[in-house]
Amino acid sequence: xxxxxxxxxxxxxxxxxxxxxxxxxxxxxxxxxxxxxxxxxxxxxxxxxxxxxxxxxxxxxxxxxxxxxxxxxxxxxxxxxxxxxxxxxxxxxxxxxxxxxxxxxxxxxxxxxxxxxxxxxxxxxxxxxxxxxxxxxxxxxxxxxxxxxxxxxxxxxxxxx
Amino acid sequence: xxxxxxxxxxxxxxxxxxxxxxxxxxxxxxxxxxxxxxxxxxxxxxxxxxxxxxxxxxxxxxxxxxxxxxxxxxxxxxxxxxxxxxxxxxxxxxxxxxxxxxxxxxxxxxxxxxxxxxxxxxxxxxxxxxxxxxxxxxxxxxxxxxxxxxxxxxxxxxxxx
Numbered sequence: 001x002x003x004x005x006x007x008x009x010x011x012x013x014x015x016x017x018x019x020x021x022x023x024x025x026x027x028x029x030x031x032x033x034x035x036x037x038x039x040x041x042x043x044x045x046x047x048x049x050x051x052x053x054x055x056x057x058x059x060x061x062x063x064x065x066x067x068x069x070x071x072x073x074x075x076x077x078x079x080x081x082x083x084x085x086x087x088x089x090x091x092x093x094x095x096x097x098x099x100x101x102x103x104x105x106x107x108x109x110x111x112x113x114x115x116x117x118x119x120x121x122x123x124x125x126x127x128x129x130x131x132x133x134x135x136x137x138x139x140x141x142x143x144x145x146x147x148x149x150x151x152x153x154x155x156x157x158x159x160x161x
Numbered sequence: 162x163x164x165x166x167x168x169x170x171x172x173x174x175x176x177x178x179x180x181x182x183x184x185x186x187x188x189x190x191x192x193x194x195x196x197x198x199x200x201x202x203x204x205x206x207x208x209x210x211x212x213x214x215x216x217x218x219x220x221x222x223x224x225x226x227x228x229x230x231x232x233x234x235x236x237x238x239x240x241x242x243x244x245x246x247x248x249x250x251x252x253x254x255x256x257x258x259x260x261x262x263x264x265x266x267x268x269x270x271x272x273x274x275x276x277x278x279x280x281x282x283x284x285x286x287x288x289x290x291x292x293x294x295x296x297x298x299x300x301x302x303x304x305x306x307x308x309x310x311x312x313x314x315x316x317x318x319x320x321x322x
Contacts, residue, residue, distance in 0.1 A: 016213045016216060019217060019220070019222075020217060020220045023221050023222045024220055024221050027221050033221075033222045033223070034222060034223040034225060034236075035217045035222045035223070035225070036224075036225040036226075037214055037224065037225065037226050037227070038228075039227060039228040052198060055177060056180060056181060056184070056196045056261075059180070059181045059182075059185055060188050060194075061184040061194045061195060062194070062196070063195070063197075064198065064252070065197075065200050066247070068239065068242075069237060069238075069239075070235060070237050071238045071240055071247065071251075072233065072234070072236075073236075074233045075231060075233075076230065076231050077230075077231055077232045078230075079232055080228070080232060086225070086232065090232075090234055091225070094223070098222070100213075100217075
């Protein structure tokens with residue numbers, strides 16, 4: 001089963017940027033990586049209205065769109081409330097699952113903070129690293145520089161392998 | 162394992178319309194239905210450029226976007242060339258897989274034709290029904306009317322249950 005690491009933090013703190021930088025480094029190291037992004041509000045559109053795949057989804061079916069390059073599976077489901085189940089059901093063959101958000105699921109985490117943000121609400125899982133422009137309490141604190149992101153990737157890699 | 166039924170035919174013959182009409186009828190009958198749509202050309206965009214999920218995919222990771230209503234899994238893969246593998250790997254818990262296209266995979270099929278279209282290239286799997294405005298050879302031919310679509314749904318339902 002893959003390891004799960006959550007990247008949590010306040011909105012706009014830089015979670016996506018951090019993950020964007022981590023992914024190629026971790027893949028370079030040979031890990032099969034999948035990112036789970038939480039879309040909390042509303043029934044997001046995966047496709048524009050009017051497109052065939054949208055029509056088929058609106059008709060009530062789950063939909064797979066397949067091209068020579070990728071497979072997209074869109075499934076009506078409330079599974080997301082059980083992260084472990086999602087990983088076990090769909091993502092078993094990855095080495096690493098990075099979640100963006102999913103703070104309350106209590107997984108080992110990297111906390112991305114803006115200076116002044118309160119860290120306390122992210123203390124519900126083992127904190128591997130803090131990313132912040134200023135040092136935070138007694139935690140190892142990193143910046144969003146390439147050098148520091150490389151160090152964070154190394155931490156994650158150690159954990160997985 | 163689910164039954165697989167392909168809806169094949171010339172471009173713009175009405176395949177999507179037929180599937181759109183079939184899905185609610187089949188689901189009403191209690192079937193769990195998934196539709197596989199073939200996207201043959203290019204590396205289609207599941208999302209607009211600039212969106213976070215797009216960024217994460219561009220960074221090289223596979224991506225899951227999860228909302229309270231649905232799960233979208235986007236996976237770089239050439240699996241699509243092996244339809245049976247896709248079904249076995251991802252879609253085992255459905256009753257029925259409807260494919261739009263996938264003519265050459267030889268699954269039992271409904272052929273949607275425009276008057277004058279040549280049926281011969283679709284004769285590479287058991288033909289359950291023809292949908293066409295004019296009768297075609299010796300096959301059971303249906304129209305795209307609600308009544309006829311209901312009859313086709315019944316054929317499929319008999320096959321699955």
